[in-house]
Amino acid sequence: MESISVFDIIKIGIGPSSSHTMGPWNAAELFINEIRKTHKISDVKEVFVEFFGSLAKTGIGHGTDIAGMLGLSGEDFKTIDTTKITQKIEAIKAAKTLKFAAEIELPFIYGHHLILNKEKSLDFHPNGMIFKAVFKDGTEFEQDYYSIGGGFVATEEEALVDELTIRTPYPCHKGKDVQHYCDKLGVSFSDLVYINEESWRTKQQTNEQALAIWQSIKECIYKGITQEGILPGGLKVVRRAAALNRTLLGNKPFKNKDEWYQLVLDTDETFVRISKWVSCFALAVNEENANFGRIITAPTNGASGIIPAVLMYSQTFTEYTGDDKIIRFLLVAGEIGTLFKKNATISAAMGGCQAETGVSSAMAAAGLTEIMGGTPGQVLMAAEIAMEHHLGLTCDPVAGLVQIPCIERNSMGAIKAITAANIAIESDPANARVTLDEVIQTMWETAQSMNGRFKETSEGGLAIAVNIAEC
Structure with missing residues (x-):
């Protein structure tokens, strides 16, 4: 591979x-x-x-x-x-x-x-x-x-058109490879990714790229919480992130992204409020996505709100903050995404929504577990837990738009990722009965067995039940 x-x-x-x-x-x-x-x-x-x-x-x-x-x-x-x-x-x-x-x-x-x-x-x-x-x-x-x-x-004649032909010093094509090299080298999951990423760029360049993505995430969330109205396409879906943001901030004013971010940091940290903030972050990104906005693809656009929501949660409501944590979160999350791409799919047209929000939730769970101090085994376990509870999720967009049920699914995927990380960090991977590699294999088998109507065609599920023609 x-x-x-x-x-x-x-x-x-x-x-x-x-x-x-x-x-x-x-x-x-x-x-x-x-x-x-x-x-x-x-x-x-x-x-x-x-x-x-x-x-x-x-x-x-x-x-x-x-x-x-x-x-x-x-x-x-x-x-x-x-x-x-x-x-x-x-x-x-x-x-x-x-x-x-x-x-x-x-x-x-x-x-x-x-x-x-x-x-x-x-x-x-x-x-x-x-x-x-x-x-x-x-x-x-x-x-x-x-x-x-x-x-x-x-193309049919070639492998990936993108010339991704670099071979890393410690190739990680499966979860067991990650565990093997982390044990062999005595390094964390993110340290291993750092080493392999030097096949493309220096460590400093990796840091800069990760932090640039973090800035783009903040900008996207901020844009999402400052925009209101109806999303394009004809479904008349109302944007909700801005109103939820106002409610959570108690209508406190802000003039720019930094002022808003500080207000979020200063907010009350009850369970209910935090869970609402996570939903707000995810909704903000996916409403921007539905509006042809610039977002972070992670690993797809339909699932682009999950990693921003979980990473923003980690920086605003946990102790695991700072540039180093942000970078390591993204490195580990990205590496988990490569495992799904190599061994299954990240295409909803091939695997249903489990291939999008499921994969992204697994990525976010792994990244969060890493910065919480999880071992490589716990990180892999978190990704497995998150995907296990997305297995079989279909892709049935109403009217062919990335709005219903896609936008809300990102909020659900973010919460599942946080839950998976919390479970994994308190667990002993030696007692796990399902490995990440096994759940990836299961996801791929499920994808192959899934009826084609539920693979991003708008010919089944909610797309039929709601009965709205493509807009």
Whole structure:
């Protein structure tokens, strides 16, 4: 197996979906880069993209069509002004042209150059898409891509398109590998991750990247608790984080993120209030995600509120605070995410919501246990407990939007992560009857047995019970 950096699992993203928004956006960029290898962009006469399977069935609600158009336009989701996305898409549709690769204007008619094919799925993966370029000399170039979760993209011919070919000194592809190397080297879980991450960057750079993610988390939560109104998409879901924040603060005023953060630190620490704060943090992030906001993908966008909520909880309501704790939390959480990606899936289209909120809850539980002083065995145990109680969780988004039940599920996943960490830190892993590797294997078997209607298609579960057409 290839080694994967923790920062390929926890990274800056854009809502509402890592597999349905970021994946197609990344695929468009890869497609453009492939064209550049053999042609000039000015040689292109027309471009087409067709989405299949889950990408098509929930494409409107997940912004797959938007990602395809903006990706082909050469926009970068890490830097685009998210407040201008709607304006840019309306301009493309109105003009019936697209500035391909940010270089040349091409004809682009929605429904002709971009198609959501809900009747067909590609064999390799449910999240399939085909890009095609027609050149002025009459020749064509066509490439299939598959969004396999967390923004990762693959082709049928290759392994990961992203060149993640680095081999770490202590490869950890399973939980037992982590335990083995921690015992052999006499180090903590996070120390082991630090060592392996030096295959990509220096320790100082790792620290800087982790702390940059922490700042992005705080900014995202702050934005979420300062925004009100109705989320886009037609479901008329009301934002709740801002109102909950006001209630918890007793309407105390604040002018910026730092003032707000200090007010949270000074708040009463009763069990009920803390649990409400955890929910507030998670809701804030996922409401931003649903609004095409910039969030932290961890490991996916649909589950992007869990790690921010648990990490914020650790820094505001526990004694395990400070930069070192933040960094070690993220390193361990990210490494747990790689184990699920390598041995199961982090794609809801492949595994249901257990592959998103379940994995994220396991990641958060592990990170929290690490900074609470847990042994490697306890950290692995916490991840196992969190996932064990997400097994079988389906993905049935109402109207194809990452709103119901996705937003609330992040609050539930965060609370489960904290509970799992508290159980593990008071337990002896030697007495555990289920290992993390076994629960990952079980999750994958469950995913393979799960009916396809419950894998991000909006064809089963709540998506049918609520009976609202895709918006």
